[in-house]
Amino acid sequence: MSPKTSLDRELILSWHALPDHADVLVVGGGLAGLELARHLEPAGVTDVLVAEAGAHDDLRHVYAANDPAHADRIWTDDTADAYFAQPWVSATEPHFSEGSGIRRRLGGRSLYWHGVLLPVEDWALADQSWPESVVRDLTRTWQDGPSLYARVQADLKEWSERNRRSAPEAAGVDIGRFHLVEPPRAIRQVDVGVGRWEAYSPLSYWTEPGTEEGDATTRNGAVRIATGVETVAVLVSEGTVQGVLVRHPGTGEQKTITARSVVLAAGTVESTRLAIQALHQVDAGRGSRLSGLVDHIVQGFNATLPAESVPQELLRRARNGVFAFTPGSGPSRSNLFVQLDASAAGDVLLEAWVTGEQLRSRHGVVSCEPGDVYPWPVTISTGLTARDESLVEAQREELQQFWFEWCGEFGLDTVPLEFTSTFLDPARTLRSVHAALRSAARPDPGGLPVTWSSPLGTEEHEGGTLAIGDVLNDRQEFIGLSGLFAVGPATIPRQGSANPSLTTLALSRRLSAILAK
Numbered sequence: 001m002s003p004k005t006s007l008d009r010e011l012i013l014s015w016h017a018l019p020d021h022a023d024v025l026v027v028g029g030g031l032a033g034l035e036l037a038r039h040l041e042p043a044g045v046t047d048v049l050v051a052e053a054g055a056h057d058d059l060r061h062v063y064a065a066n067d068p069a070h071a072d073r074i075w076t077d078d079t080a081d082a083y084f085a086q087p088w089v090s091a092t093e094p095h096f097s098e099g100s101g102i103r104r105r106l107g108g109r110s111l112y113w114h115g116v117l118l119p120v121e122d123w124a125l126a127d128q129s130w131p132e133s134v135v136r137d138l139t140r141t142w143q144d145g146p147s148l149y150a151r152v153q154a155d156l157k158e159w160s161e162r163n164r165r166s167a168p169e170a171a172g173v174d175i176g177r178f179h180l181v182e183p184p185r186a187i188r189q190v191d192v193g194v195g196r197w198e199a200y201s202p203l204s205y206w207t208e209p210g211t212e213e214g215d216a217t218t219r220n221g222a223v224r225i226a227t228g229v230e231t232v233a234v235l236v237s238e239g240t241v242q243g244v245l246v247r248h249p250g251t252g253e254q255k256t257i258t259a260r261s262v263v264l265a266a267g268t269v270e271s272t273r274l275a276i277q278a279l280h281q282v283d284a285g286r287g288s289r290l291s292g293l294v295d296h297i298v299q300g301f302n303a304t305l306p307a308e309s310v311p312q313e314l315l316r317r318a319r320n321g322v323f324a325f326t327p328g329s330g331p332s333r334s335n336l337f338v339q340l341d342a343s344a345a346g347d348v349l350l351e352a353w354v355t356g357e358q359l360r361s362r363h364g365v366v367s368c369e370p371g372d373v374y375p376w377p378v379t380i381s382t383g384l385t386a387r388d389e390s391l392v393e394a395q396r397e398e399l400q401q402f403w404f405e406w407c408g409e410f411g412l413d414t415v416p417l418e419f420t421s422t423f424l425d426p427a428r429t430l431r432s433v434h435a436a437l438r439s440a441a442r443p444d445p446g447g448l449p450v451t452w453s454s455p456l457g458t459e460e461h462e463g464g465t466l467a468i469g470d471v472l473n474d475r476q477e478f479i480g481l482s483g484l485f486a487v488g489p490a491t492i493p494r495q496g497s498a499n500p501s502l503t504t505l506a507l508s509r510r511l512s513a514i515l516a517k
Contacts, residue, residue, distance in 0.1 A: 007206055012056055013049075013226040015248050018255055022049035022224075024515055025244060025259035027231045027274065029054070030108025032488035032504050033265030034202035039512035041222045048223045049257070051246060053266075054083060054104035056227040059207065061111045061198035068195045068321075069438075075112060076434045088269055088366075088378040090457075095424070096380040099431050100457030102267045106227050107203050109267075109460055114323075115187035115199030117156060117502040119149050123333070124357065124496030129467065131474040137510055138503070148506035156186035156200050156505075162208075173314070173324050173338065176405030180324035180338055195321065233374040234262055234278040234484060241278070241483035245374060261483050261515055264466070265508075268293070268490040272366040272465040273378050275478065275486070280370060282481055290471065292464040293364030293382060294495065297334075298454040299395050300353025301403065301417055302433050307346045309410055314340070318348045328497040332356055332394035335497045336402060349437070352402055353430075354395045356497050358456070360464045361385045382456050384424065392423045403449055417451050426453035461500055463489030468507075476511050487511050 013019075024045055026033045029052030040048050063071045070080070078084040078099050086101035103109050125135050142148045173180040186200035226246075233245040235256065243258035264271035272290050280288055307315055314322075322340035334356035341349045358364075363383030368376035384392070396419050407414045421427040433452045456462075466472055466486045471479065476491060478484045487508050489500040 007056060010221065011206060011225055013224050015228065018226055018257065019049065021258045023047035024261045024263065025257060026050045026263045026265055027244065028052060028266030029106045029225060030267065031110040031501065032508050035505050035508035036263060036265060036487055036512055037223045038202050038205040039509050040515060043512050043516035045516050046222045050223065050225045051229045051231050052106050052225060052227045053230045054106055054227060056106040058105065059107060059203055061201065064190045064196050064198040076431050088380050091379050091381040092383065094455045095382050096457035102270065107201050110201035113199050113501055115185040116499050117153060117184040117186055118498035120498050120503055121496040124494040127494050129469055129493035131469045133474045134468055138506055143513065148510055149502065152502060152505045152509065159200055159204065160186055160188045173322065175409050178326055178402055178405055180326050183325045231274065234274050236278050236281040239282055239480065239482060261485060264486040265488050268462045268465060268488065269366055269378060271486055271488065271490050273368055273375060275466055276368045277374060277376055278481060278484060288370050289365055289367035290465045291362050291365045292360040292467055293366055293462060294358040294360055294464040295456040295462045296459050297356045297358050297388060297391055298353055298459050299399065300351065301399060301449040301451045303350045303449040305348040305350055307348060309412055310348045315348060318342045330398065332391060332398050333497055334395050334398065336398065352399065354398055356391050356395055357495055358388055359385055366465055415448060417449055419451050423453050426455065428452040430454050461489060463492050463495060463500055466490040467493040469493050475514050485511060
């Protein structure tokens, strides 16, 4: 049976039906907030309200709703996405500037991500910034059973196989010393056209019958979702959360909703703004900024290769699409990803990139301008540490090695990659390279690679400002502010090279058990 494309009316609340109180109020209906809410219900919490600023009129994953080329454009070009919003300004352009923002819709980034499920690496988890109790829950055992990582991976494997249309082709590719395999992913094909697929979204808990918790019609109705509701402030009295102040985006009308517990899950920057405002109510002298903002450091290159330069087997697989990776090793500790596709003319489109860890530091800052009216304006600034700069150089060497191996494997002229600009001031970005490839004057095939760097903020992996063990205790509750919790990439002390989705899902499940006690 296919998933529904709408939600039951009993689940969605209009502005005029907003309650005056909720036991647990979750700010944000994206990957983290909805995953938390779906586990609060079976855990026995009977009154959960999710407040989401975006609409609920489209619940489809972008790669299921669009052909692959347009879906790629929606991801890399914010002008192509009607749900894109940027509620901040950047003091360090191009970083956290053009192409950096949030996806203001129910489901949030869970309707855009590529489903990659990689845990934070052992070398990052070994850092003392991670509380031992959290590392134990993630990697060893949780609630006297398997670890959170193991449980989430098992559940998403079951989700991926439910209603599967066909078995995916193995993505293993050997390029010299680089052995690339298909990364673990929570995706499945959909039956609406060639090349259409979807990644896991917690929305499936309410849209798909027959899940492990039971059919949607038999659930206890503990969760209600209010869409089109902007949370402008968390309300605090004597160091304890009282609730939130929400606003109707059209009329500007405001309401207060009280709550026993409030969870910030609105995306890193929005959650950080709400946290700054709340902490300022507790102690006005503590300032109006939080540091530690990071994104992954990502660089890569694209090349359009003549079909005759690629073996027939690899050419055949490129026509079906290849997405593969090799785990980070060596000085860069960066994951290398490779995507192969075929152009309309039959040439092979090669995209290779490396994803590495930016360290939390004083350079990454979310700051607010205090005032009498909420929400406070937000400014972002960022930069690199000396270790980050070393990572940038190590990544470029790894990309160079991969390209040389590719040329040697297929007999191409070895043309060195040219990184002629600094990472903080890139000559080309992924967005600009993709725009050139989509244009009528796209480069002719010839094997000449074009390098690029992703400005910080455009990978949509930003986090670190509300880190567990620093701003939060190991219960994911704000230190010195009772009843206020957070979940999502903002809470991750060190991301490592992995995308934050698996850890976000695991920490959401962990917090659901904490709040259910």
